[in-house]
Amino acid sequence: MLFDSSVRRELWRSFMATLVVLLTVVLTMVLIRILGQATRGAFAPADVSLIMSYTVVTQLPVLLALALFVSVVTVLSRMWRDSEMVVWQASGARQFSFLRPLLRMAWPIVALVAASTLVARPWAYDQTEVLKHRFEKRSDMARVTPGQFQPSADGKRVFFIDSHSDGQTTGRNVFMVLTDKGMESVVTAREGQIITDKGMRYLMLHQGERIQTRLDTGEVTTAQFEQARVLVGEAPDAGLADPELRAMATPTLIAERSRDARGELVWRLGLVWAAFNMVLAGLALAAGNSRRNSSWNLVYALLLFVVYFNLLTLTQSWVVQGRMKWAPALLGVHGGLTLALLGLIAWRDGVFRSLGQRASEARP
Template sequence: MIIRDYVIKEIMRTFAGVFTVLFLIILSTQLLRSLSAVAEGRIALDFLFELIFFKNIESLVLILPLAMFLAILLALSRLYKDSEMIALSACGIGPSSLLKSVLIVLGAFIFLEAGLAMVLAPWASSKMQFAQESYKAESDIEMIIPGQFNVADNGMRVLYAEDMPTVGQLKNVFLHVDNGDSSSVMASDDANVVTDSRQGARYIVFQDGNRYDGNSGSLDYRFIKFKDYGVLLEGKAFTSFDLDRESMPTKELLQSGTLVHRAEFQWRVSQIIMMLLLAVIAVPLSKTAPRQGRYGKMAVAILLYIGYSNLLVVAMNWVRQGVVSPGFGLWWVHLLFLTLFLVLFVHQMGWLSHFKRSSYQVLNCPKEFDDLVDK
């Protein structure tokens, strides 16, 4: 019991450090990407911190399995490096006991990963999609800054409004539109943004104004005085939108029979299975020689994680494209890594060896230990 608690404490302490490092890396990356999106005008500045929050919730689904995998690997590798496993094996503590300790730690984290993959990550994705769709719909109006020239369509349209008492109400406004071979200017004291309730299209309606058509520097122009004149905006009023597959609740994915939705459901379940399989693979993988060092298997572990993730992505795309049946789906990837775990674990346990030790003596002890036992 004391040894098991010691192993669990070592794993949790290492997990805290690894998770913090990975989370800070992801946080800084998301911050830079979000700031770039704000600078390019793809999202509103007011939504910046919410976007980072929701993005990091999504990232936790992938961070947790990797952090747990590396934490178990590093914690157990330290025991081998410091020769503590030799002492533990003398007390009958071997890979099977370590595996039980790892499964105890995984008990709580599996439920956390399931909650993230099945509930929280889709919810965060839907919140981001909602905000982005809303921003796209309102960006034409929100980007109008009173007292400044507001450029749109790569300089093809320039709007100026002296004042905006309320959203959608403009004072002393003019609009210049470049039509290629000619240009038009609309000007009036008042203008309003009007939404077509049927199509959702939005217009700037100039009231009691003038329109000038012609070319700069030419006397050939046309003058029109109007009562109301509407100019179509690119955006549409925000009414409703279809959720992306990443944003759909898991319950709706189960009720849908399309290949895309079935592939997405299997992807979410796969995150939970991947966390479990990587954690147990770390037990036999962590075995190192004292001189090999604590980080001797890090490169192999990262390659395993990348390979596992990429194979899942490939398998998901195959299901979405109908290359493989949903019954085969993503499960073959998990079967492949389960086989890898069994091969590594059986080899570490020595069940296929021809040594005199029985299978419950789970570590290959130094030769000095064999001589002592024989005596």
């Protein structure tokens, strides 16, 4: 009982500390990337916090699996380094004896990985696509934040309206720069309004001036107008585009028969299986010799994690390309690694050696 509780207590402490560090690093990287996308007009600046939350949810399964793997490797490596493992082995504990406390500690994490991979991750991708689609389908005038310069969706126009505008369909004191076919036009108007005519969107300007410059010759033309209409694009569709595979719910994905859907399903189920394999890998690779202060086991563990998760993505591409079926991809890669790790643990416990000795003693 003491053995089981002490191992699980230290594993939980190491796991929580590792997860906090990983979340801090990921949050920093995600925030920098999302702020860059918001400045380029990928989504509304007001949705930055929501987009960041959804992005963290999509990264959560890998972070949980990595934190679990690191905690198992670091705790068991410390026990070998401080000769604590020798004491447990002298008390009758073998390598397979650690499977019980490891799995009792790891099963809630593996269940959380499964829930976040199969349920939360697709939902987060779907919500992100909804926010981006909603922003992309807004009119160019609606994209503009009053008091700030904002490029249009195609990058050919830059808009500015003063801070007293409603920022939806009508803008006051409009400033606009248009660049197209070697011509640059600077348009100012007292008021602008978005209208729709025959499936096209137009910006109706009132009481303004237009300065047009030919970029090749520098010729400048000036004109004043009471009303002018500028084409800004097609009318937005009311419906959403077809959802990405990453945003599809898992039951819907299972019902799909396409290669792409099977590849995404292999990735999701494989990630859950990979979280379980990380526990076995940590137990198998953390073994060492207390008389030698070597960190090669940690290097091997890191290499295994990198290669394994790259192989997870590679099997997805194989299924999409039709080189493998989804069931052999799961069983061959993840099931094969499970058997190999169990065999390595048994070899470190001397199971194969004792079986060989029994077989030799049984011979006449």
